[in-house]
Amino acid sequence: MMLDLTSLSEKLSQDWKEKPDTNETVSSVIIPIFHDPHLGQGLILQQRSVHLKSHPGQIAFPGGVMEEGDADLLDCALREWEEEMGVPRSRLQILGRYAGLKTRTGYHITPFVGLYEGELKFSCNIEEVERTITLPLQSLFTLPFYALKIPNRKPEEYVYYFDLEDGLLWGATCEIILRFLKEFAHFDRKPKLVAPNLSQPPFLDPKRL
Numbered sequence: 203m204m205l206d207l208t209s210l211s212e213k214l215s216q217d218w219k220e221k222p223d224t225n226e227t228v229s230s231v232i233i234p235i236f237h238d239p240h241l242g243q244g245l246i247l248q249q250r251s252v253h254l255k256s257h258p259g260q261i262a263f264p265g266g267v268m269e270e271g272d273a274d275l276l277d278c279a280l281r282e283w284e285e286e287m288g289v290p291r292s293r294l295q296i297l298g299r300y301a302g303l304k305t306r307t308g309y310h311i312t313p314f315v316g317l318y319e320g321e322l323k324f325s326c327n328i329e330e331v332e333r334t335i336t337l338p339l340q341s342l343f344t345l346p347f348y349a350l351k352i353p354n355r356k357p358e359e360y361v362y363y364f365d366l367e368d369g370l371l372w373g374a375t376c377e378i379i380l381r382f383l384k385e386f387a388h389f390d391r392k393p394k395l396v397a398p399n400l401s402q403p404p405f406l407d408p409k410r411l
Contacts, residue, residue, distance in 0.1 A: 214315060276296065276314050313382075
């Protein structure tokens with residue numbers, strides 16, 4: 203599975219200034235793509251600190267809520283990238299803006315796709331980031347992949363999970379990745395439908411399946 207970066211840039215929106223018309227909390231993230239001679243193409247993710255109030259310990263893209271000093275949503279995402287990853291924004295070649303996502307927890311996330319041009323070594327802010335994760339795209343064909351059906355939703359909705367060595371990838375980040383790869387990399391793998399085995403988020407513990 204490979205992303206054609208030239209074609210990708212042509213298909214993504216180049217409008218950095220558009221702000222979503224929404225009542226949700228407005229936020230933005232970077233979808234950082236890397237290319238490594240040994241790992242191939244992949245995505246750079248982070249595990250959020252377990253001490254954070256919002257989504258502690260979850261695997262996510264670099265990003266966060268828009269602040270008053272941010273010029274626009276891209277500036278917000280790049281500021282968060284620098285704060286969290288400890289790497290200047292100049293190491294990212296922004297390819298475009300991807301479709302936004304409304305979460306079930308009251309956020310609207312605008313993703314910006316960037317090609318990371320640097321070493322896969324980061325000086326993360328330990329107050330916000332537990333560790334970084336480099337996820338080769340090819341591994342998504344073999345990692346355990348699950349789906350839970352959300353009850354009482356019409357049309358039907360699902361929560362998706364990849365069981366990584368580094369933890370459980372799920373929620374909005376997993377949904378953005380799946381949408382993105384289905385649209386631009388023809389990713390068509392079907393998840394295994396399972397029942398929840400936890401009463402609280404993330405609702406699934408793969409070790410108990």
